[in-house]
Amino acid sequence: MAKAKTAYVCNDCGADFAKWQGQCTECGAWNTLKEVRLGSSVKTSASGGRSGYAGSLEAKVTPLAEINLEELPRFSSTLEEFDRVLGGGFVPGSVVLIGGHPGAGKSTVLLQVLCQLAQQQDALYVTGEESLQQVAMRASRLGLPTANLQMLSATDVDAVVQAAAQVKPKIMVVDSIQVMHQAEIQSAPGSVSQVRECAAELTRFAKQSGTVLILVGHVTKDGSLAGPKVLEHIIDCSIMLEGSHDSRFRTLRGIKNRFGAVNELGVFAMTEQGLKEVSNPSAIFLQRGDEVSSGSVVMVVWEGTRPLLVEIQALVDASSLGNPRRVAVGLEQNRLSMLLAILHRHGGLMVGDQDVFVNVVGGVKIMEPSADLALLFALVSSFRDHPLPRELVVFGEVGLAGEIRPVPSGQERIREAAKHGFKKAIVPHGNAPREPIKGMEVVVVKKLSEALGAI
Structure with missing residues (x-):
């Protein structure tokens, strides 16, 4: 009997090795190599053999000028915030991967979307983690229309593809990709080989049939998406549903999108009727107290295609430790250390013996450098x-030289602040408005020393 061939694949980057080792030499991660058995038989899909992820059965060379540029018609998810993150709605034949921590509301929001879409077109919800009765109880509790939604409880990906080929849905949800498996692969569900092959099989079906496929993915303890890195390369759109258990608000952020802008942000509120859209996120993030306290300032960040007003808070206190603490919640830790050095060199403020705590109110994660000046103001x-x-x-x-650099969409940021009743704005000289904005005093600065002098 022939000996089964094995390989060791890194869960983080997908690199494979002939033997096990403690550290992946490609990405540097520790204890991420998992054993994968290499099957001798070639998997033959129901669609006619092993084809590419795009699902094409025939390889045909086509001149670029002869390709039809007619855009595929999108259709709405019935939630405007969801459509915003997707880039305007679902694209037929696209594959969307949604991840998030347990309890964030992934299954809830997808059940809401499919129950509403099932009133207009065929929809299939495949559940592998919950029973059909559990899903039905959730839909009844949320008061959703359940008459037209097709349900399937299965974990065999071949059975899922066969059932979907009979139903021919326009949109299908698989909850979740980590519990799907193929009988030809010997490893357990959730392993690198199972996730890779199951996702490839479902993607081929979606591309060939024009079905919108939504995959639910788990996350690791550090918040990244579980599974091989190739999973994120296969899919068309990757979004993350974020939110802490002690907060009723959830943010849906686009990580990858082949049909729209990345880093788009959608805001939802968790209620008894499920996730509800928040049309004006700045209003919930600006719920400040009646008494004005030190260490607090409002900044305007740009999330995707719209400005967002959030409050940033800082606390600088004398440290009793030999190595003062630097804690940043919602901001990058390394950027905080860099800004403290700039403040010392170009602002004349030494906080090397102080504990520094920074927090972005509302659980928002700031990914752009436009928050630098507001953070320094809160620290001072x-x-x-x-x-x-x-x-x-x-x-x-x-900048490192103490200069204040302009940021994109400065005019729109100032107008958004004026719309919410703010009277004064301190902005970079390059973002000075071309025309005066009614009710807004704009102070432009070029250097950090000028900015600190303005307050």
């Missing part, structure tokens, strides 16, 4: 115990 305000004006809004990138 807390250190000097000097409250900033309540009607002040700040944004701008700070």
Whole structure:
């Protein structure tokens, strides 16, 4: 009897090795190599053999000029915030991967979407983690229309593809990809080989049939998507549903999107009737107290295609430790250390013996450098115990030489702040408005010293 061939594949980057080792030499991660058995037989799909991820059965060379540029018609998910993250709705034949921590609401929001879409077109919900009765109980509790939604409880990917070929849905949800398996692969469900092959098989079906496929994915303890890295390369759109258990708000952020902008943000509120859209996210993130305190300032960040006003708070306190703490929630830790060095060199403020804590209110994660100037203002305000004006809004990138650099969409940021009643804005010189904005005093600065002098 021939000996079964095995390989060891890294869960983080997908690199394979002939033997097990503690550290992956490709990405540097530890204890991520998993054993994968290499089957001798070639998997033959129901669609006519092993084809590419795009699902094409015939390889035909076509001149670029002869390709039809007619855009595939999108259809709405019935949730405007969901459509915003997707880039305008679902594209037929696309594969969407949605991840998030347990309890974030992935299954809830997808059940809401499919129950509403099933009133207009064929929809199939495949559940592998819950029984049909459990899903039905959730739909009844949320008060969703359940008459037309087709349900399937299965974990065999071949059975899922056969059932979908009979139903011919326009949209299908697989919850989740980590529990799907193929009988030809010896490894357990959730392993690298199972996730890779099951996702490839489902993707081929979606591309060939024009079905919108939504895959639910698990996350690891550090918050990244579980499974091989090739999973994120196969799919067309990757989105993450984020939110802490002690907060009723959830944010849906686009990580990868072949049909729209990345880093788009959608905001939802968890209620008894499921996830409800928040049409004006700035209003919930600006719920400030009546008393103005030091270390707090409002900034305008750009999330995808719209401005968003959020409050940033800082606390600078004397440290009793030999190595003062630097804690950043919602911001990058390394950027905080860099800004503290800039503040010392170009602002004349030494906080090397102080504990520094920074928090973005509302659980928002700031991914762009436009929050640099607001963060420095909050640090100076807390250190000097000097409250900033309540009607002040700040944004701008700070360079290593102490210069204040302009940020994209500066005009729209200022107008959004004026719309919410702010009276004064401190912005980079490159973002000075071309025309005066009614009710808004705009102060432009070029250097960090000028900005600190303005407050």
